[in-house]
Amino acid sequence: MAWRIVVYAAAEKELEELPSEIRGKFDQLASLIETFGLERIPPKYARHLEDGLWEFRLNGKGGIARALYVTKHGRRIVIVRVFTKKTQKTPRNEIKIALKRARDIQ
Helix, strand or coil: CCCEEEECHHHHHHHHCCCHHHHHHHHHHHHHHHHHCHHHCCCCCEEEEECCEEEEEEEECCEEEEEEEEEECCCEEEEEEEEECCCCCCCHHHHHHHHHHHHHCC
């Protein structure tokens, strides 16, 4: 069974606001996951944060962005928060927003 990527409604708008190069990196990563599976993605592209929350690392000339996601039954990845990263650490407020949205998902 293949992985499927779903974007939370509010995160869709955030994703669209990213610079085109970084959005392209996200699309490329999503395609790789859907083709080869999440398990085969190197750690430099995805890492665990906390409480079932993970992040995709998106880098480009336009800056650095993160797409925070959770996995759900049926091999589904739900992108719950997308933001441009300005500090070395993922801001606590961004994690709180993502965890709140993740709780809203059924």
